Amino acid sequence: MPDVLIQRTEETDLSRNHARSLSKINPPLGNVASDLIRPVEFYVGLYSVNKRRMAESNLAFLVENGAYKTVAIVSCPADKRYVKVRDIPHPVQWIEADPHNLGEVVLRTEKAGRVAMSIVHPDIIGERMDHLPPQSALAKYAISSNCDLIKQGVFFTTAEEGTAEFEKALRAAEQRLETYYRSSLDGLLGMSEEEIRRVLSSERGLDLRTAAEHFGEEYSWLRTRAPKVPCPNCFEKVPQGAAFHKNDLLGVICVIDWKRAVEAGVKTKDQVPDSKRWWAEADHEERGVDGFTKAELIELGAKHGLTLNPRSTRDELLALVLEAVTKPA
Numbered sequence: 587m588p589d590v591l592i593q594r595t596e597e598t599d600l601s602r603n604h605a606r607s608l609s610k611i612n613p614p615l616g617n618v619a620s621d622l623i624r625p626v627e628f629y630v631g632l633y634s635v636n637k638r639r640m641a642e643s644n645l646a647f648l649v650e651n652g653a654y655k656t657v658a659i660v661s662c663p664a665d666k667r668y669v670k671v672r673d674i675p676h677p678v679q680w681i682e683a684d685p686h687n688l689g690e691v692v693l694r695t696e697k698a699g700r701v702a703m704s705i706v707h708p709d710i711i712g713e714r715m716d717h718l719p720p721q722s723a724l725a726k727y728a729i730s731s732n733c734d735l736i737k738q739g740v741f742f743t744t745a746e747e748g749t750a751e752f753e754k755a756l757r758a759a760e761q762r763l764e765t766y767y768r769s770s771l772d773g774l775l776g777m778s779e780e781e782i783r784r785v786l787s788s789e790r791g792l793d794l795r796t797a798a799e800h801f802g803e804e805y806s807w808l809r810t811r812a813p814k815v816p817c818p819n820c821f822e823k824v825p826q827g828a829a830f831h832k833n834d835l836l837g838v839i840c841v842i843d844w845k846r847a848v849e850a851g852v853k854t855k856d857q858v859p860d861s862k863r864w865w866a867e868a869d870h871e872e873r874g875v876d877g878f879t880k881a882e883l884i885e886l887g888a889k890h891g892l893t894l895n896p897r898s899t900r901d902e903l904l905a906l907v908l909e910a911v912t913k914p915a
């Protein structure tokens with residue numbers, strides 16, 4: 587069954603208006619005599635399931651193309667399965683500088699399927715996505731591996747949206763994108779942190795972030811990296827909010843937040859200096875206020891808004907503190 591539905595227009599002679607309307611969908615045709623321009627026979631729809639979003643834009647990709655110069659592939663909205671990028675009329679006609687006559691232009695004509703294929707994968711000869719070369723052959727097109735939008739879920743079809751044929755093409759595109767995303771994420775598994783950082787800062791970084799989001803998977807590298815600040819102890823640069831770090835020069839663990847360092851298991855409670863023992867207060871609570879020293883009572887009183895006289899006896903302080911503590915708010 588042919589998947590190209592040919593809807594020939596009745597009109598063979600193009601009126602000026604028709605030529606003008608064609609110029610909206612075709613690349614600019616300049617002043618080419620309208621009798622050279624062929625009528626549109628049918629359209630190939632270009633679609634995308636890719637939700638990647640280039641910085642500060644609603645675009646997933648910008649690709650160079652012979653006929654259209656630059657093709658902007660919009661991002662698929664988060665709540666949609668696909669987005670229609672554009673209709674490509676058949677035939678596609680555009681003008682180019684005439685290589686044989688300086689200053690002159692020539693009209694170029696190409697099949698819509700060929701133009702569509704050149705957008706999604708410049709190296710593939712053919713005009714139908716349901717007749718793609720096998721994966722193993724596709725992998726050999728290394729030259730334009732960066733412009734492989736087929737694996738990126740961009741697809742074209744002449745099928746009408748909502749038909750079974752369209753659904754088939756759509757599902758195939760979704761599967762190709764998932765395959766690419768899965769292998770991209772799995773490809774990070776054996777990598778060192780440094781290699782992962784390098785990949786993330788490359789063009790592939792956006793794909794990896796979009797892939798992780800697609801599968802709803804958590805990765806340590808997904809977290810935005812905190813800016814580095816000087817360590818308050820040794821002034822080495824450390825991630826903001828770090829509880830401890832390894833001092834490169836001395837090779838020791840330099841602790842910034844002892845409580846979190848103990849919780850993380852890099853230090854034991856016994857190693858915590860007296861001045862950093864955060865649990866002292868908790869022990870008091872276990873002992874009860876009765877066991878508090880004078881200094882502790884004054885401290886506790888201060889928390890309840892009391893200014894206590896250190897010269898008072900311990901019993902006097904205790905009475906005042908107990909009154910403040912048990913007083914209903």
Ligand SMILES: [Zn+2]
Binds near residue numbers: 817819820831840
């Ligand atoms: Zn330090």
